[in-house]
Amino acid sequence: MTFDGTLKAMFAIASRRQAAALAILSLITAASEGLGFVLLVPIIALFAGSGPAMPLPFALPDMPLSAMLAMFVLLVAVRAVAEIARRLVAQDLRAGLVDSLRMRAVKALLGANWRWTMTQRRGASEALIITNIDRAGYAAEMATALVRLAFALVALVAAAMVVSPAAALTGGAAGGLVLLLYRPLTRRARALGNALSRTYDSLHERLGETLGAMRIIKSLGREGEAAKALSDELRGLRRAERGYVRDAAIGHAALQIGGALVAACLAWLALAWLGLPLSIVLPLAAIFVRALPLLGEAQVAMQGWSHASPAIEDALAMIERAGAAAEPEAATRAPRLTRRLSFESVSLTHRPGRTALMEVSLDIEAGTMVALTGRSGAGKSTLADLASGLIGPDAGAVSIDGTRLDAASRRAWRERVAYVQQEPLLFSGTVRQNLLWARPGADEAQVKRALEEAAAQFVFSLPEGIDCDLGEGGRALSGGERQRIALARALMRDPDLIVLDEATSAVDSESEQAIAAALHSMTGKRTVLAIAHRGLLTEIADRVVRIDRGRIATD
Numbered sequence: 438m439t440f441d442g443t444l445k446a447m448f449a450i451a452s453r454r455q456a457a458a459l460a461i462l463s464l465i466t467a468a469s470e471g472l473g474f475v476l477l478v479p480i481i482a483l484f485a486g487s488g489p490a491m492p493l494p495f496a497l498p499d500m501p502l503s504a505m506l507a508m509f510v511l512l513v514a515v516r517a518v519a520e521i522a523r524r525l526v527a528q529d530l531r532a533g534l535v536d537s538l539r540m541r542a543v544k545a546l547l548g549a550n551w552r553w554t555m556t557q558r559r560g561a562s563e564a565l566i567i568t569n570i571d572r573a574g575y576a577a578e579m580a581t582a583l584v585r586l587a588f589a590l591v592a593l594v595a596a597a598m599v600v601s602p603a604a605a606l607t608g609g610a611a612g613g614l615v616l617l618l619y620r621p622l623t624r625r626a627r628a629l630g631n632a633l634s635r636t637y638d639s640l641h642e643r644l645g646e647t648l649g650a651m652r653i654i655k656s657l658g659r660e661g662e663a664a665k666a667l668s669d670e671l672r673g674l675r676r677a678e679r680g681y682v683r684d685a686a687i688g689h690a691a692l693q694i695g696g697a698l699v700a701a702c703l704a705w706l707a708l709a710w711l712g713l714p715l716s717i718v719l720p721l722a723a724i725f726v727r728a729l730p731l732l733g734e735a736q737v738a739m740q741g742w743s744h745a746s747p748a749i750e751d752a753l754a755m756i757e758r759a760g761a762a763a764e765p766e767a768a769t770r771a772p773r774l775t776r777r778l779s780f781e782s783v784s785l786t787h788r789p790g791r792t793a794l795m796e797v798s799l800d801i802e803a804g805t806m807v808a809l810t811g812r813s814g815a816g817k818s819t820l821a822d823l824a825s826g827l828i829g830p831d832a833g834a835v836s837i838d839g840t841r842l843d844a845a846s847r848r849a850w851r852e853r854v855a856y857v858q859q860e861p862l863l864f865s866g867t868v869r870q871n872l873l874w875a876r877p878g879a880d881e882a883q884v885k886r887a888l889e890e891a892a893a894q895f896v897f898s899l900p901e902g903i904d905c906d907l908g909e910g911g912r913a914l915s916g917g918e919r920q921r922i923a924l925a926r927a928l929m930r931d932p933d934l935i936v937l938d939e940a941t942s943a944v945d946s947e948s949e950q951a952i953a954a955a956l957h958s959m960t961g962k963r964t965v966l967a968i969a970h971r972g973l974l975t976e977i978a979d980r981v982v983r984i985d986r987g988r989i990a991t992d
């Protein structure tokens with residue numbers, strides 16, 4: 438995306454009202470300042486006791502000094518008040534942009550189809566949503582600063598034009614030249630900004646991996662290596678940041694030297710060549726002294742924008758990619774499973790050249806329990822994902838009671854499916870909060886019924902019963918207890934189909950028995966599809982289906 442393109446995209450996301458208010462307030466602050474400088478001419482002329490020697494393009498107001506001074510103070514006050522409002526609007530615009538980008542990114546990720554989601558790197562998504570979008574906020578701040586500075590500089594040049602067109606044109610041209618000379622630096626800042634985005638991605642990825650693998654790291658004694666890997670990432674980050682600071686410092690120094698040169702030329706032009714009187718030279722000098730730091734700020738803002746705006750482009754690109762993979766709206770009515778769930782010659786390939794499922798045909802009677810077995814990589818999870826409507830097949834169809842699922846009905850079907858994975862995922866909070874998360878607004882009786890159905894009655898004897906706080910991720914409980922609460926949460930939706938992905942493979946035998954008994958008692962009421970290599974679930978299942986290299990094994 439080009440500089441203008443990104444700027445336009447940013448203001449397109451920002452509220453129009455805020456962008457217009459920002460422009461108007463920037464104009465007011467700039468114009469009041471410019472007018473203040475012009476007013477200095479008659480004021481200084483009055484002090485000097487004579488009018489300016491050069492004709493001015495405006496008639497000097499015939500006002501007493503007190504009125505002119507009062508007008509000067511009024512202009513400063515208008516500027517000060519407008520500046521307060523401008524800052525607040527700029528802050529709102531920045532916050533609005535960050536929140537809007539973040540929510541668009543989160544919604545786009547949540548709305549994307551599962552197959553696309555599986556191909557995404559978590560670290561990159563995290564880095565984008567947390568860090569890069571904050572950088573987008575900084576870019577917005579720099580852009581609003583650029584708007585303010587552009588207005589202010591134009592107003593100063595306009596004021597200088599009124600005071601002395603020749604000097605203003607020379608000064609303006611010199612200022613423009615200085616900004617032009619900055620272009621290589623802003624291009625470099627942009628490249629550094631892109632590099633910084635990549636570095637944040639990999640830092641997040643590395644950090645996520647390290648925190649998730651603490652147990653393994655400790656047990657293998659790899660703490661030193663894990664710390665070193667992170668430290669290498671940090672070094673890369675600091676290198677990218679340092680490059681930016683170095684360029685900014687060089688830019689600043691160049692501006693100071695360039696400014697001194699321009700000042701010397703202007704002084705020579707005004708005094709030796711044009712022979713301007715003090716009432717002209719002093720306001721011009723004041724304008725110049727004011728313009729120089731503004732140019733400095735413009736340089737910092739340009740560089741900051743170039744450096745941070747790739748974050749906006751990254752965010753917009755990701756939102757677009759996720760948007761292209763968006764699922765359609767769910768069908769208004771979810772299909773009900775009362776007779777059978779069927780796979781009709783279903784094929785699916787995740788990666789070219791490796792077919793996960795090949796023309797699989799299978800009927801699962803409603804109200805029965807089917808155990809899926811097979812070697813690792815055989816295609817069990819893929820079949821379970823198809824059954825739960827998370828993904829659709831490349832060929833063939835999945836149907837519920839004879840009705841084929843399409844993209845819209847698949848999404849609606851998910852409302853009737855509960856999924857329990859191997860590692861129970863509980864949220865911080867109480868048992869009740871965890872269960873209500875699946876079905877907000879459910880009453881106490883429903884919560885208790887789900888806990889009973891999932892053989893999680895042990896909850897009732899916890900110190901505060903269903904209001905017992907589970908701590909982070911339910912750490913206070915054993916794996917088997919956590920799994921039974923996870924099953925109860927799944928049952929809160931009163932599902933037609935329960936999919937268990939090796940849900941009992943890591944729990945103690947008491948919990949396994951309790952869960953198996955719970956599932957068994959659902960016979961006739963709910964359909965259960967359980968991925969299980971061995972153990973009780975395969976024993977109590979009405980039917981065991983073995984998958985072998987993407988096909989149903991016939992033994």
Ligand SMILES: Nc1ncnc2c1ncn2[C@@H]1O[C@H](COP(=O)(O)OP(=O)(O)OP(=O)(O)O)[C@@H](O)[C@H]1O
Nearest residue numbers: 555787788791793812813814815816817818819820
């Ligand atoms: N997101 C994915 N991207 C690429 N390939 C995938 C993806 N998910 C699964 N596969 C591949 O599809 C095949 C079937 O995988 P699947 O996870 O369904 O097998 P599984 O029987 O559930 O294995 P496991 O018991 O190890 O979980 C495997 O070859 C696997 O590598």
